[in-house]
Amino acid sequence: MSWLNPERYSLPLVISVVLHIVVASLFLVEWPTEPHVPEPVPPHVVATVVQVQSAAEKQRQLEADKQQKRKELAARREAERKKKLAEQKKREAEQKKKQAAAKKREQEKALKEKALAEKQAKDKAAKEKAAKEKAAEQAKQKAVQEQNLLEQMAQEEAAAELKEQQEAKIQAERAASLTLEFTDQIKARVESVWRYPPAVTASQEVEVRITLVPTGQVLQVQITKSSGNTALDRSVEQAIRKASPLPVPKDVRVFEANFRSFLMKFRPENATW
Amino acid sequence: MVKRSLIVLMWLFAHLVQAELLIEVTQGKQSAIPVAVVPFSWNGSSALPEDISAIVTNDLASSGYFRTLGTASMITQPHQLNDVIYADWSRLKQDFVVIGTVELQADGYAVQFHVMDVHQQVEILRHRVKGKASQLRDLAHYISDFIFKKLTGVPGVFSTKLIYVTTNRERSRFNLNYADADGAREQLIYSSKHPIISPAWSPDAKKVAYVSFENGRSEIFFQELATGKRERVVAFDGSNSAPAFSPDGTRLAFVLSKLGNPDVYVMDLASRKIERMTNHYAIDTEPQWDVDGRHIFFTSSRAGGPQVYKLDTANKQVERVTFEGSYNARARITADGRKLVYVHKANDRFHIASQDVKSGLVHILTSETELDESPSVAPNGSMVIYAASEADRSILAAVSVDGDVKFRLPSKYGDVREPAWSPIFQ
Amino acid sequence: MQTTALYKTLGLAFGAMLISACASKGDVNEGAGSTVAPTATEQQAEETNAVENAGVNGEAMEAEANEAQAALREQTVFYFDFDQSTLKSEGKAALMAHAAFLAANPAASVVLEGHADERGTVEYNLALGERRSMTVRRFLMANGANGSQLKVVSFGEERPVMMGHDEGSYSKNRRVEVKYQSR
Numbered sequence: 001m002s003w004l005n006p007e008r009y010s011l012p013l014v015i016s017v018v019l020h021i022v023v024a025s026l027f028l029v030e031w032p033t034e035p036h037v038p039e040p041v042p043p044h045v046v047a048t049v050v051q052v053q054s055a056a057e058k059q060r061q062l063e064a065d066k067q068q069k070r071k072e073l074a075a076r077r078e079a080e081r082k083k084k085l086a087e088q089k090k091r092e093a094e095q096k097k098k099q100a101a102a103k104k105r106e107q108e109k110a111l112k113e114k115a116l117a118e119k120q121a122k123d124k125a126a127k128e129k130a131a132k133e134k135a136a137e138q139a140k141q142k143a144v145q146e147q148n149l150l151e152q153m154a155q156e157e158a159a160a161e162l163k164e165q166q167e168a169k170i171q172a173e174r175a176a177s178l179t180l181e182f183t184d185q186i187k188a189r190v191e192s193v194w195r196y197p198p199a200v201t202a203s204q205e206v207e208v209r210i211t212l213v214p215t216g217q218v219l220q221v222q223i224t225k226s227s228g229n230t231a232l233d234r235s236v237e238q239a240i241r242k243a244s245p246l247p248v249p250k251d252v253r254v255f256e257a258n259f260r261s262f263l264m265k266f267r268p269e270n271a272t273w
Numbered sequence: 274m275v276k277r278s279l280i281v282l283m284w285l286f287a288h289l290v291q292a293e294l295l296i297e298v299t300q301g302k303q304s305a306i307p308v309a310v311v312p313f314s315w316n317g318s319s320a321l322p323e324d325i326s327a328i329v330t331n332d333l334a335s336s337g338y339f340r341t342l343g344t345a346s347m348i349t350q351p352h353q354l355n356d357v358i359y360a361d362w363s364r365l366k367q368d369f370v371v372i373g374t375v376e377l378q379a380d381g382y383a384v385q386f387h388v389m390d391v392h393q394q395v396e397i398l399r400h401r402v403k404g405k406a407s408q409l410r411d412l413a414h415y416i417s418d419f420i421f422k423k424l425t426g427v428p429g430v431f432s433t434k435l436i437y438v439t440t441n442r443e444r445s446r447f448n449l450n451y452a453d454a455d456g457a458r459e460q461l462i463y464s465s466k467h468p469i470i471s472p473a474w475s476p477d478a479k480k481v482a483y484v485s486f487e488n489g490r491s492e493i494f495f496q497e498l499a500t501g502k503r504e505r506v507v508a509f510d511g512s513n514s515a516p517a518f519s520p521d522g523t524r525l526a527f528v529l530s531k532l533g534n535p536d537v538y539v540m541d542l543a544s545r546k547i548e549r550m551t552n553h554y555a556i557d558t559e560p561q562w563d564v565d566g567r568h569i570f571f572t573s574s575r576a577g578g579p580q581v582y583k584l585d586t587a588n589k590q591v592e593r594v595t596f597e598g599s600y601n602a603r604a605r606i607t608a609d610g611r612k613l614v615y616v617h618k619a620n621d622r623f624h625i626a627s628q629d630v631k632s633g634l635v636h637i638l639t640s641e642t643e644l645d646e647s648p649s650v651a652p653n654g655s656m657v658i659y660a661a662s663e664a665d666r667s668i669l670a671a672v673s674v675d676g677d678v679k680f681r682l683p684s685k686y687g688d689v690r691e692p693a694w695s696p697i698f699q
Numbered sequence: 700m701q702t703t704a705l706y707k708t709l710g711l712a713f714g715a716m717l718i719s720a721c722a723s724k725g726d727v728n729e730g731a732g733s734t735v736a737p738t739a740t741e742q743q744a745e746e747t748n749a750v751e752n753a754g755v756n757g758e759a760m761e762a763e764a765n766e767a768q769a770a771l772r773e774q775t776v777f778y779f780d781f782d783q784s785t786l787k788s789e790g791k792a793a794l795m796a797h798a799a800f801l802a803a804n805p806a807a808s809v810v811l812e813g814h815a816d817e818r819g820t821v822e823y824n825l826a827l828g829e830r831r832s833m834t835v836r837r838f839l840m841a842n843g844a845n846g847s848q849l850k851v852v853s854f855g856e857e858r859p860v861m862m863g864h865d866e867g868s869y870s871k872n873r874r875v876e877v878k879y880q881s882r
Contacts, residue, residue: 179294187296194301195368197425198338198655198675231426234390234397238368239301241392262294269299444858468857470821490852491825512829512853515822528822533833535826556826572823578782579823600782603820616820623818644864646820662864691821 027153057107064100071096175254182259185247194239196268197231204229206236206266214255216245224263236266303675305340306368306424308333312344313373313384314352322406325375325384328413329420331455332431335680336421336655337673342367354387354396362391371420381405384412388420398423410457428697430454430651435658436462436472436481437669437692444468449483451498454651454694456669456682463496463503472693475518481693482506482516482525493527507540517569519562526550526560526569537571539586550584551591559603560584563610570594570604570613581615595628597635603647606630607654612674614638614648614657625659627674638672641679649694650674658682658692771796775877777835778870781816784830786838794835795842797877802843811835812876813853816869825855828875835875850880 075089207225212218221240226233248259310330315321333339344350348361351372362370373386381404388398400419404412411432418429433454440447449463449472463469467486474481480497491514493507507513511530518525525540529547537550537560551557555575562569569584573591579602581595595601600618607614610630617626617637624639625648639645642661649658654674661670663681667688672679682689774793777786786794801807813828832851840846861868 183294183296187298190296190298191300194298195304195306196301197306197427198303198673199425199427200303229426231424234393234424235301238390238392258294262296264296264298266298266301268301268303270301271303442862468854470825470855470857486854486857511851512825514825528826530826530829535829556823556830558826559820559822572820574823579819600819602823618819644818665862665864 027157057111061104068093068097068100171253175251175257178249178251178254179258182247182249186243189246190239190243190264193242194235194266196235196271197229200227200229200232200268200271202267202269202271204232204268206233208236208240208264208266209261210240210246210264211261212246212248212259214248214252216248218244218246232266232268239266240264305338307342307366308339308369308371308424309342309347309362309365309367310371311347311350311352311373313375313386315375317375317377321375321382321409323409323413325409325413325416326371326373328410328455329371329417332414332417332429333421335455335671336429336431337680338421338425338655354389357389359389359391359394362389367391369424373416378403382409382412384416386416386420388423410453414453414455427655428653430653430655430694430697433652433697434478434695435669435692436474436695438469438472438690439687440468440690441687449481449496462498462501470691471515472691473516473518474693474695476520476522476696478696478698482518484514484516493525506545515559517561520564520566526562528558528560537569537584539569550586550589552589561604561606563606564608565610570606572602572604581613595635596633601626605648605650605657607650607674608652609654612654614650614674616646616648625657625672627657636675638674639670639679642670645670647691649692651694652697658694660690660692768796768799772800777875777877779831779873779875781818781869781873782827784827784834786834791838794838798839798842798844801839801845801848805845805848808848808850808880810850810852810878810880812878813851814858814872814874814876815856816872817856817859817864818869819856821855821857825853828853828855831873831875835877 071093075093078085078089079087204227205225206223206227209220209222209224210218211220211222218240221237223233223237248255310326310333312324313326330341334341342365346365348365349356349358351357352374353372357370357372368391370389370391371386372389373384376383376385383401383403385401386399387396389395390397398420400416402412402415414431417431421427421429421431431454434451435454435456436449436451438447439450445466447465447467447469448461449469450459451462452459462481463483463485465485465487469486470484470491472481472483479499480495482493482495484491485494486492488508491512492505493513493516495504495506496502506525507516507527507529509529509531511533512535513527513529515528516525517527523542525542527538527540528535529538530536534554534556536552536557538547539550540547550560550569551571551573553573553575555573556579557571557573557575559572560569561571563583567586569586571582571584572579573582574580575582576593578599580593581601581604582591583594584591594604594613595615595617598617598619600616600623602616604613604615606612613628613630615626615628617624617635619637622643623645624637624643625645626635626637628635638657639659639661642663644662645659647660650656651658656671656673658669658671660667661681662668667690669682669689669692670679671682771793774790775797777790777794779785779787797809801809811832813830813832815824815827815831817824819827829851832853836846836849836851839849856872859868859872860874861871863869
């Protein structure tokens with residue numbers, strides 16, 4: 001029994017199950033509404049750092065001044081000694097001064113920049129916090145909305161399913177009556193052309209599987225249970241071929257469900273041998 | 274969520290449980306199967322002494338189970354498998370087509386034939402037979418038997434023989450004749466000025482028994498068919514008649530009136546010892562063995578008029594078998610033991626009736642003839658041959674056991690009476 | 700006194716029995732009854748008359764009687780109803796004559812050929828014909844003939860005298876023929 005055998009229910013069953021799982025999962029798994037990656041939040045201790053840094057800087061400044069004064073004294077002493085060296089030293093001192101000033105400037109700049117940066121960061125942090133809170137608020141609202149939507153959809157789905165069930169029931173009833181009607185027609189048609197050989201008894205029985213195309217044309221006749229009398233079996237095969245095309249419903253669903261392939265049992269109940 | 278998955282499951286389950294559609298057909302027709310026997314091709318220059326396909330056609334049609342197509346209606350007359358156009362035969366409403374060829378060979382003839390199923394468009398039978406010129410009719414009957422068996426499942430009886438008595442109007446000459454089942458090749462096997470009645474075949478078909486009045490009264494004789502040798506077997510005082518061989522051929526049932534009243538006796542043919550079976554003052558006659566070789570059907574008037582009874586040879590117990598009508602006699606059982614055929618009077622007319630052994634249901638087979646008697650059943654149980662009156666002559670007629678087909682056999686002269694159908698030759 | 704009455708009664712009874720026995724002597728088992736007794740007594744009366752008148756016209760009367768008998772014996776075919784082997788009354792006189800003749804002529808013998816009409820089966824009709832012959836045989840024996848003089852044979856429906864398929868022919872075929880073998 002191959003998985004791909006069109007006469008079996010295995011493949012449709014598998015496909016059906018998979019489809020249902022896919023559809024169900026679509027409704028059950030939570031998908032996020034927009035792509036959302038929060039930025040890293042800098043620490044809040046910014047102000048304290050600024051204060052600590054200006055005290056240190058003041059100390060450094062004082063020491064630097066002290067150093068400078070000492071150096072100037074030493075330089076004056078030296079300068080007097082050596083004018084040339086003094087100039088150099090002056091120059092060196094000026095250089096150093098420049099350097100110090102530059103440094104100071106740099107430090108001030110740095111400090112300024114830091115302060116600015118810190119301010120910016122602070123602002124940003126505050127902004128981000130506000131934004132985050134807003135987003136959170138929005139998300140919360142959206143969640144509530146989603147929840148309501150889901151509930152609504154669930155209700156609609158339930159209603160739709162109920163309707164579907166009712167429709168299916170009506171369809172099924174219709175299919176059943178259609179099947180019955182055409183079963184009778186097929187039976188009558190085949191009986192009108194079945195000619196069985198002599199020497200058959202009313203208890204002998206042949207079972208065949210018939211395969212049709214939607215026009216009712218007989219595609220294949222296969223004996224599933226022989227009567228033991230080959231002449232009788234043959235008469236059954238002949239009867240089906242003679243009766244082709246068989247009357248079948250135009251409704252494709254009903255045809256596929258019942259008449260594409262079906263069984264027939266033959267029993268010559270009016271035999272008199 | 275749970276509710277939804279449950280619904281899904283139920284829907285799936287419903288699809289699984291739904292059974293395949295099954296339609297039951299219980300009525301059909303047991304009518305003649307339309308078959309076309311195309312004239313066989315013949316590669317010789319002069320005409321064949323026998324028209325084989327014509328014999329086959331006649332055989333199949335006379336059986337009553339086939340309706341053959343006249344050659345004039347055939348659109349084409351193929352001889353080879355490839356030449357068969359199934360659509361043509363389907364248009365002619367045939368179920369089967371038979372084609373064949375006859376070839377002349379050094380030592381005789383070779384006949385090849387094919388049978389095709391028109392609706393399934395496939396060859397279902399192919400065979401080749403050979404025979405001498407004198408055997409052409411036998412070959413044809415063999416082919417008929419082959420086709421009959423294949424298409425109906427029942428053995429054919431076209432190669433069997435008949436013996437019957439013919440007599441002239443004045444009843445001054447009685448002939449015992451032997452012929453093919455279709456009436457051809459009639460031969461005289463015994464002739465007498467005195468009546469001959471009750472011919473019967475031995476089961477091995479080598480000899481026949483009959484009653485002859487050549488010695489002034491009824492006596493039972495055996496005659497070997499091959500040699501013509503005759504033997505007087507039963508000749509007691511009174512009347513000796515109604516011989517019937519047991520199925521194994523070792524015993525003979527018959528009727529003696531040596532004690533003043535006709536009763537059924539059985540003789541062991543090896544020892545020639547006889548044993549009395551019935552002991553009743555009524556007429557007991559026409560014994561006929563049942564297929565089990567133990568019971569004997571016979572006619573008795575012990576209830577007033579003749580009725581058919583069954584006797585157990587083991588304990589001589591008798592039970593009545595026929596209950597309809599006032600006259601039932603000369604029972605003959607079919608080879609499968611399912612039907613009993615006998616002469617039955619209804620409304621002052623004598624007909625042949627068949628009775629189902631199990632159910633007791635009686636079915637009158639003949640209606641067109643009135644004075645029917647001496648039924649003899651074909652060894653395949655399909656047909657009954659009997660003597661009937663037509664105008665002022667007695668002729669042989671045949672009817673199928675289900676009473677559907679009736680026809681007459683050709684008879685050349687005088688009255689034809691008392692047919693007996695041979696067994697199937699092995 | 701009582702014993703005398705008893706003997707008288709017995710004697711009367713015995714006499715009555717004798718008389719009734721005599722009266723039913725000629726009766727055959729077919730149960731025909733009354734017609735037979737007068738025939739017997741008629742014959743007896745005839746003979747008595749003949750004896751009585753012997754002296755006067757003895758020979759003439761005997762000749763007449765013989766003629767009458769011979770005339771009766773002209774009828775040698777006796778008929779029956781369908782599927783019956785009962786003798787019909789109209790034939791009995793003739794049969795009596797045959798019986799008488801056979802009784803008087805022990806050397807004579809007859810063959811009683813039984814027949815039937817064509818309806819029904821051959822062997823059953825053979826037996827029916829034989830039955831009819833047997834009926835005639837019994838009658839003849841009851842009327843003086845000896846069994847050894849009476850041979851029975853049946854031809855069933857094989858030798859009809861009339862070929863028609865009507866009752867007229869049939870009734871003529873349902874018969875027993877008395878055929879003298881030697882006289």
